[in-house]
Amino acid sequence: MSTISIRLNDKDDTLIRKYAQLHQMDLSSFIRQAVIEKIEDEYDLTLFNKVWEEERYQDRISHDDLKKALGL
Template identity: 50%
Template sequence: MATMTLRINDQDGELIKKYIQVHGLTISEFARQAMLEKIEDEYDLQVLRQAMAEDDGVRISHEELMKEFGL
């Protein structure tokens, strides 16, 4: 398991300590979750941008979709 060091100012440190206390987390759990969420958000944004670039503009209504699937 890797160990990482994070340097933050006292004000930010106090804010983080209060947050993790309220949410019942350890600093490690909070940091891991926050970093992984950031990575996931950026990946999701990249996928969205790619989908938008490939969008052909064709749309179908809800009714058409339901009919297509026999619902």
């Protein structure tokens, strides 16, 4: 297991510690979770943008039209 050190001003340090405490998390777990979520969010957005660019000009049909086509 590795260790990462970050520098924070007093205001940010207090904010982060109080937030973790409010959610009953130890500081290390909170920071790890926040960083992983940030990476996942950015990855999801990148993937969405890629798919959007690939498919945005394709023909689409509404749910109602699909149901009609399927006889539902």
